[in-house]
Amino acid sequence: MTTNLDLNSIALRLKEQYGQVVFAEPDYLEVTAGALPHIAGYLKNTPGLDFDFLDMVTAADYTDRFELIYRLVSIKNNTVIALKVKCGRDRAEIPSLAGLWKGAQNQEREIYDLFGISFTGHPDMRRIVLWEGYEGHPLRKDFKEKAYDAGN
């Protein structure tokens, strides 16, 4: 009844389609920022793949770069894959996936709020957890909080 797609075959299909922008790792696919919207759209809309559910979006700070992690679920094929995108720390910008999955909207806003990565093409790029005028992005490794450092 359920077929499990395996990561290698997905990677091969993507490489055929998009070439050098896809890197297959043992347990995730890495793509370049520029190719992200196309590849995500392809994964979502291609019959046989049907990754129609975006489980979550999150980011990590590796001090020299950011990495965004997208967890995609194909309910039809009972398969979960992770997409990763590297992103420079100076002008952190990534194309938004809110057009493909509406659920990405709030999570991208949260990433914008806490990491300072802005998403191009997002319909409503504002802070979500902290308030307008707050200085800094707390989940960045170099974040310093005055109250925190004073120890009170």
Added chain:
Amino acid sequence: MEIERNPLTPASEIDLREGRGIESLRAASQHAIPDPEAWMNEEIKRNLLFTTVDGALNWARKSSLWPVTAFTACCTFEFIGASSPRFDIARFGMEVLRASPRQADLLVCAGTLSWKMAPQIKRLYEQMAEPKWVVAMGACAISGGIFHDSYAVVPGYNRLVPVDVYIPGCPPRPEALLAGFETLRKKIAKDSITRPRA
């Protein structure tokens, strides 16, 4: 030197003195002390209570503490436990949780408060009519708890609103909550209308 001795009062003299005392007491006690309530007829006797203005007001206030529905985090669930039948704050006239601050006189600060939510809580407090009281429930409400040094959390409700009673715990059990409310009721009972309000 010779010691001067007073002669002993003879027994007959003592008896005479005692007799005079009894006679005068008896003469003065010919009638029963009048009942101070004698002027009241039955109807009045059964329907009048004497107290002070403070006593009556405080009794009414402490017996009808209506909490406003404004809860921010996990401590809330212990409050819900306290307000449901097992612990039953209805016994103390507190079960009327108001959805409007205009009708409430108790703010139970149950849980972590983020700075983003802080203006709303302050506003709710300001919308409540006097007299009003605030109970800080749990570590987070008292001092920010485990989040006290967070960039996003208010380190204690007392930065925003004047707190009357602190109930420690993470979260405090319903029994602790009931004890806290009892403390608040005692505090209210000692209040006076002549006390200037902030």
